[in-house]
Amino acid sequence: MAAVSSSKPRPTAGADAVIVGAGLSGLTVALALAEAGLSCIVVDRMDPRDARVYRNDIRTTAISLSSRRMLTALGAWQAVADEAEPILDIRVSDAGSRRDLHYDHATVGDEPMGHIVDNGALKASLLACIARHGDRIAFADPGSASALSVTASRASLTLEDGRVLSAPLVIAADGRLSRVRALAGIRHTTTDYGQTAIVDTISHTESHLNTAHERFQPGGPLALLPLSGNRSALVWSERSAVAERIARLDDAAFSAALEERFGDSLGTLTPVGPRRTYPLSLVVAESSIADRVALVGDAAHAIHPIAGQGFNLGLRDVAALAEVLADSARLGLDIGAATVLRDYQRRRRFDVMTLVASTDGLNRLFSNDIGPIKAVRRLGLSVVERVPPLKRAAIRHAMGTLGTLPRLLRGEPV
Numbered sequence: 001m002a003a004v005s006s007s008k009p010r011p012t013a014g015a016d017a018v019i020v021g022a023g024l025s026g027l028t029v030a031l032a033l034a035e036a037g038l039s040c041i042v043v044d045r046m047d048p049r050d051a052r053v054y055r056n057d058i059r060t061t062a063i064s065l066s067s068r069r070m071l072t073a074l075g076a077w078q079a080v081a082d083e084a085e086p087i088l089d090i091r092v093s094d095a096g097s098r099r100d101l102h103y104d105h106a107t108v109g110d111e112p113m114g115h116i117v118d119n120g121a122l123k124a125s126l127l128a129c130i131a132r133h134g135d136r137i138a139f140a141d142p143g144s145a146s147a148l149s150v151t152a153s154r155a156s157l158t159l160e161d162g163r164v165l166s167a168p169l170v171i172a173a174d175g176r177l178s179r180v181r182a183l184a185g186i187r188h189t190t191t192d193y194g195q196t197a198i199v200d201t202i203s204h205t206e207s208h209l210n211t212a213h214e215r216f217q218p219g220g221p222l223a224l225l226p227l228s229g230n231r232s233a234l235v236w237s238e239r240s241a242v243a244e245r246i247a248r249l250d251d252a253a254f255s256a257a258l259e260e261r262f263g264d265s266l267g268t269l270t271p272v273g274p275r276r277t278y279p280l281s282l283v284v285a286e287s288s289i290a291d292r293v294a295l296v297g298d299a300a301h302a303i304h305p306i307a308g309q310g311f312n313l314g315l316r317d318v319a320a321l322a323e324v325l326a327d328s329a330r331l332g333l334d335i336g337a338a339t340v341l342r343d344y345q346r347r348r349r350f351d352v353m354t355l356v357a358s359t360d361g362l363n364r365l366f367s368n369d370i371g372p373i374k375a376v377r378r379l380g381l382s383v384v385e386r387v388p389p390l391k392r393a394a395i396r397h398a399m400g401t402l403g404t405l406p407r408l409l410r411g412e413p414v
Ligand SMILES: Cc1cc2nc3c(=O)[nH]c(=O)nc-3n(C[C@H](O)[C@H](O)[C@H](O)COP(=O)(O)OP(=O)(O)OC[C@H]3O[C@@H](n4cnc5c(N)ncnc54)[C@H](O)[C@@H]3O)c2cc1C
Pocket: 020, 021, 022, 023, 024, 025, 026, 043, 044, 045, 046, 059, 060, 061, 062, 063, 143, 144, 145, 173, 174, 175, 176, 178, 179, 180, 197, 199, 235, 278, 296, 297, 298, 299, 305, 307, 308, 309, 310, 311, 312, 313, 314
């Protein structure tokens, strides 16, 4: 399929779907559709193939076991596998308490619970896979969605420069502020957490032993996630005013503030940057579908990074949507039909609501210094620590292997 050019608009009649947004979710859904034999046009307001764009995302992502299986099945894991750092243990603690909750991967098998991957590297790998599907995936020149219209058989997306992209289905992967979601008339709720996450890379003198640490403190959770060598990725949530002040500290003062919160189990902590802040809010769409429109990833639900599950949840959308669309196309059905999209929504509702509620609840439970609440949460941590079935379920949940999974998440072709 030829690339769509802004100077010479080309007919888009042949594409099965228009994907708006080429972040991690949009790139993955494009690849999954191509693997299923479907074609798509991807449009983003910035050129996703420009390394300055995708390398600008300095974050890392905790990829769960089922997400890794899916990325492997799509051919996108192999290029990041060597630099991805396995998570073998997770230690969860409450500031001020010496007890912690210890998840050991060996409790449920041999596989690591997950891996920490650099977002820029993962996007580069997805783009390399997409490049091999030039016949099925086309990138439109950068543009922003401005209007959406739907007929009995097609959805047409008008971009701000007047270009029109049309297909039986529009997939919104345009993030938490999704314009397509608004254009499709899907309402959403936004809850400002009043917290901001500080992201940095930390070098330390002691080995992390492939352990991910999560320390709950009154201002918000602080996570140190293992990277190659003696380095960890820091995701430190604090009340926004405090976070902005901490983020501006020089390296020595930043280290001191971090060591005061985290302690010395990893030795001396040195920030090796870059350092960025991300204001945190919960965004939940009231529906993940509308006429000839499906939402995936943060466009459907943007959650607190407390459990490192936002993109994993988005990948589960992508896996379910790709499976529903692939099966429908094989039966010769219209992939944008309401029955097909309702099937997608039905498959996703429980998982999304469970994770929205649990991440939101955990953050509220742990981000405070109220005595009775502290006692309840410490009791909760010690119960999970001491009741093996609960612990195994929590580990499997973190690994993304609970419940009935779509083919891609089991590592099978779509
Ligand atoms: C600090 C932090 C740490 C995190 N850590 C983890 C983790 O460890 N594990 C995990 O699973 N998740 C994690 N997450 C969540 C994860 O980063 C997100 O869920 C994921 O990046 C969402 O990807 P997306 O593609 O859905 O949306 P986005 O990354 O927001 O991409 C949206 C794309 O749409 C484009 N776009 C937007 N509007 C328009 C428009 N009008 N027209 C055209 N294009 C448009 C944008 O340019 C962008 O490319 C973390 C999040 C934060 C904030």
